[in-house]
Amino acid sequence: MSPPDTWKALEDKTIEEPIMTTSRTIGFIGTGIMGAPMAARLADAGHQVLAWNRTKNKTDRLRSYGIEVVDLPEEAAAQCDIVIVMLSSGPVCDEILLARISHEEGSMRKEEAA
Numbered sequence: 815m816s817p818p819d820t821w822k823a824l825e826d827k828t829i830e831e832p833i834m835t836t837s838r839t840i841g842f843i844g845t846g847i848m849g850a851p852m853a854a855r856l857a858d859a860g861h862q863v864l865a866w867n868r869t870k871n872k873t874d875r876l877r878s879y880g881i882e883v884v885d886l887p888e889e890a891a892a893q894c895d896i897v898i899v900m901l902s903s904g905p906v907c908d909e910i911l912l913a914r915i916s917h918e919e920g921s922m923r924k925e926e927a928a
Contacts, residue, residue, distance in 0.1 A: 837861050841890030841897040842881075843910060845872050849900035854879045864890045868910075887911075 837860050842853040845867040857863045857879040866887045867873045873883040884890050887910055891897050901907045 838895045839864070839893065841894035842866070842900065843887045843890055843897060844900035844902070845876060846900070846902065849898075850876060852898070852900065853881055857881050864893055866890050868906075 839862045840853075840856050842849055842856075842863060842865040845853055845865045846869075849865075849867070850872065853863050853865050853876060857876075863876075863879075863881045864884050865873050865876050865881050866884050866889065873881075877883060884893075899907065899911065901910060
């Protein structure tokens, strides 16, 4: 599916009952073709979702689902119960997770990022 078809398919879907009964705060690092629809579905299911993407305009549509867009991947890692990473390649994961996410208290630890 091309990106517009992906969004169209997402908009046509409705969730009748949330699958999970406990709401979690979920961070999404990478909101491209795969990450954006996944983040939107989690928000529709009642979870608080924070999203970050290298290309800022890929997060713009997520605001309409109630998703909070953060400026840094560290923010998503530090503020969430669960972090989902949906990046395009191994080298990009290394760049974002190992080089950019700080290892300070309250943020993702290096061993958790691997």
